[in-house]
Amino acid sequence: MAKPKLAIVVGSNRRDSINRKLAEALAKLGAEAFETSFVRIDDLPLYSQDLEAEGSWPAQADRLKGEIAAADAILIVTPEHNRSIPAALKNAIDFASRPHGKNAWAGKLIAVTGTSGGAIGTAVAQQHLRMIMTNLAGAVLGGQVFVTFKEGLIDDRHEITDEKTRKFLQGFIDQFAGVARKFAS
Ligand code: FNR
16 A cells, blocks of 8 residues: 655754654655655745735645645644744635635645744644644644754754654554555545
8 A cells, every 4th residue: 555645744844844854754764654755935925815816816725725635644843823823824725725626625634733943832832723724634643742942952864862752653653654544645
């Protein structure tokens, strides 16, 4: 059986994003289970409904929608900005949900996680994200994966250096892959 196709969306457009580091580490933990690709969101213009007029829809939004549509499952790895998700991520979610009736998230399996230096590791952003994606997607994976980032947690080879955290995240990826295989079949 072919591996389920996983698209990873990083909710940060920061150059040295710790969420991108976590996403790379998760991609590595899921290398056996998934065929993985990363989705770019940092070159999208700011969404406006005016862009839905004929001839105005940006090519980057078509690319984003195509990548989401081609995936069986999507992992969103996001920072928390002011107790919610970053504007860049919401912008991408909105683009992929439009135009009305052509929502690329429809029927997809979504998993969410994220990391921040704070003790509750993006918990509130993830709650908001779950609420949004429950409205748009086919299913949102249950469970809670909040990662508190510490210097050195992820090394240059995308390995998680803390054994307990690595095992926990491997369990998350394995559970996600198990559900994704059912979704893809
Ligand atoms: C933050 N940060 C933050 N952290 C957090 O745990 N809860 C929060 O509500 C916020 N709010 C917030 C707002 C804004 C505008 C910024 C720029 C930052 C800190 C944030 O977690 C930190 O910058 C991370 O490094 C962001 O993740 P990336 O971009 O490195 O992946």
